[in-house]
Amino acid sequence: MILILLSSCSPRRNLVYFSDLTGKSGESQVITNDIEPRIQTNDLLSITINTLSSESNVLFAVNSNNMNKNGYSEKEGFRVNKLGNVNLPVAGNINLQGLTIEEAQQTVVKSLNNYVKDPIVNIQFLNFRITVIGEVNHPATFTMTNEKMNLLEALGMAGDMTAYGKRENVLLIREIEGKRTIIHMNLNKGDILNSPYFYLKQNDIVYVEPDKGKAIDISPNNRLMPLLIATISAVAVLATTFLNR
Structure with a gap:
C-alpha cells in the first residue's frame, strides 16, 4: 500500500508568485519594459475625426454602430491592409504600420491638414484581444478597451491559475508581421516583472501548462x-x- 501511494505522488511544487523577491516592502523600481503596442497589418482600428465643419464631420463619420447578421451591435473600423495602409475618406491611403496610437493620430492629422482645418483625430484598437487558456479557472478570449495589459492582469481576468498550473512554465505565443514567437516565462521569479514580454500585445495567447499531477x-x-x-x-x-x- 505504501508503494502504491508513493507511486501516485507528484513532486512538490512552488505555487507562490515571485517567491524569490527579498526586497524591503515599499521598495520602488523604474519601469523600463512598458512598451506601447504598435499597429500591425490586419489590425482593425476605430478612427474618429472631428473638424470645425459639420459637412466634413458627416463625411468622416464612418464608425457608427451597426447591426451585424447575428443581430448584435458592432462598430465599424478601418482595416490595416497588407501594405500597412488604411483608406480614409478624402485623404486616401495613409500608412500606419509600426506606429503607436499617438504617432498614428499625429500622422492622420498631418495628412488631413491639407483638406480640413484643425482636425481632431482619435484612434483605438478594435481587435485588442488576449486569449488565456490551459490551467486557469476561466479560460477565454478577452477584448480590451485599454491597450495596456500585463500578464498578471490577463491571468486575473481568467480567474487565476488552478493548483495544477505550472507557474514556472507559462507560455506566451505572439505573432508579429507574419512571425510567431514562443516565450517561456517563470512566474516564480521576480525578474519576470522586467521582462519585455510582461506587457501583452494584441492577439497574444497565454497558455498555462498543467502539472503532471493532474494527468495522474x-x-x-x-x-x-x-x-x-x-x-x-x-x-x-x-x-x-x-x-x-
Whole structure:
C-alpha cells in the first residue's frame, strides 16, 4: 500500500508568485519594459475625426454602430491592409504600420491638414484581444478597451491559475508581421516583472501548462486506486482473521 501511494505522488511544487523577491516592502523600481503596442497589418482600428465643419464631420463619420447578421451591435473600423495602409475618406491611403496610437493620430492629422482645418483625430484598437487558456479557472478570449495589459492582469481576468498550473512554465505565443514567437516565462521569479514580454500585445495567447499531477489524478487507472486499496485491505483483514483461528 505504501508503494502504491508513493507511486501516485507528484513532486512538490512552488505555487507562490515571485517567491524569490527579498526586497524591503515599499521598495520602488523604474519601469523600463512598458512598451506601447504598435499597429500591425490586419489590425482593425476605430478612427474618429472631428473638424470645425459639420459637412466634413458627416463625411468622416464612418464608425457608427451597426447591426451585424447575428443581430448584435458592432462598430465599424478601418482595416490595416497588407501594405500597412488604411483608406480614409478624402485623404486616401495613409500608412500606419509600426506606429503607436499617438504617432498614428499625429500622422492622420498631418495628412488631413491639407483638406480640413484643425482636425481632431482619435484612434483605438478594435481587435485588442488576449486569449488565456490551459490551467486557469476561466479560460477565454478577452477584448480590451485599454491597450495596456500585463500578464498578471490577463491571468486575473481568467480567474487565476488552478493548483495544477505550472507557474514556472507559462507560455506566451505572439505573432508579429507574419512571425510567431514562443516565450517561456517563470512566474516564480521576480525578474519576470522586467521582462519585455510582461506587457501583452494584441492577439497574444497565454497558455498555462498543467502539472503532471493532474494527468495522474484524471488517469482512469488512478480512479481504480481506492478500489484496489480497499480490496487489499479486505484481503489483509480476512487473512489475519484466518491465521488467528
